[in-house]
Amino acid sequence: MADFDCPDQVSVVIRPSGGDDHSLSAADFIKQVDALRQLLALSEARGAVDARIVKLHMNSPATVVMETIGADDRPVDLSSFFRGIEAVVVGGQAPREFERPVFEALRDFAAVVGKSVRSATLEAFGRTILIDLEARKRIESVFGEDxxxxxxxxxxxxxxxxxxxxxxxxxxxxxxxxxxxxxxxxxxxxxxxxxxxxxxxxxxxxxxxxxxxxxxxxxxxxxxxxxxxxxSFIDILGMAPNATGGLASEDFTRKVRHGWH
Structure with a gap:
């Protein structure tokens, strides 16, 4: 498992299907890391969350450690968010506070498990969450009907x-x-x-x-x-300069699309 320098870090350990001494597909590695980045970006309804890689071990099993960063460039506490992620992965539950994009990002993260990836382990905010083939099936099962x-x-x-x-x-x-x-x-x-x-x-x-x-x-x-x-759109451009409450337009759009409760 990854060693943490501070509690606001998130790590993922990716194990290839052939065992720890086998190579990992670059496409699968990129897909999982990007899905994790998207998952972290959707974790806070009240503001943007980004992640930066602070450790990277390419030897199999591949390990990536990310640090979560808020809009004010400070680390953020996502412990409650990862409690919900654990409920989905381990219990096949669908926390009410999660919007669909959160489930989709988690499903994308798990999509390669059971194929070229045997398992992926998330360590975040005091939790160790194993995503294997059975966990992937539980994640997919939470999606309801249209x-x-x-x-x-x-x-x-x-x-x-x-x-x-x-x-x-x-x-x-x-x-x-x-x-x-x-x-x-x-x-x-x-x-x-x-x-x-x-x-x-x-x-x-x-x-x-x-x-x-x-x-x-x-x-x-x-x-x-x-x-x-x-x-027209040109007519209303700039009419409400404080409409975003100080957030950048990209952050405000993310909040509107994914943060309504």
Whole structure:
């Protein structure tokens, strides 16, 4: 196991399937380290968390030690976060405070286990968490089914496709998913055409992925084009210079997308 210089460090020990005397795939190594970086970045809803590598042992088993750094460039305590990670890995539980991206990052981290990687061990904030093939299956099992509900969503309507009766368009909201894929029936085509390239509100059946607050797909039954005298993005640029509360725009966007409770 890794030796820690301070309690705010996170280590991962990656053991290849052939044993500790075998080599490790570079692609799998990079995938696991990057997934761990993403996991740490999602750990705090109140501010950005980054990680820097402070130790790296390339001899098999490969070991990487990261130090967690907050927005103020100070180490952060993620002990409660890793209690939740342990609950997922060991108990197959889904802590309510975790948004879907946390589970996805953990699933990506475990994806190579059982293939070229025999196991990966996380040591963080007093916890030792073994991720082997059985743990990987528990992580994958926590994902729930998609849901649907009637509702509305707004955004820019683009990319209409009626070839072969596909009847789809893309909706690009300001907040939430970067794109909502929308389907519609033939009787709505007359309203879709003039709405192309304009900001609209659509109503219909919205589909949500498990643990996501914003829809990723919709079956539109109504379309309302917003008033043309609305301010453009250029018009509103700079109107609220303190809207992010002092956070950098990247950190604020991460908070909006992953930190709502």
């Amino acid at each position: 849901t649907s509900a009637e509702g509305t969503v707004d955004g820019m309507l683009e990319a209409v496709n009626v070839h072969g009766k596909k009847n789809t368009f893309g909706l690009y909201p300001i907040v939430g998913a970067s794109r909502v894929s929308c389907k519609f029936e033939d009787d709505l085509l007359a309203k879709v055409r003039p709405a192309l390239g304009r900001y609209v509100i659509i109503e219909g059946e919205l589909k949500y992925r498990w643990r996501e607050k914003f829809p990723y797909e919709a079956r539109a039954t109504k379309i309302e084009v917003m008033d043309e005298d609305q301010p």
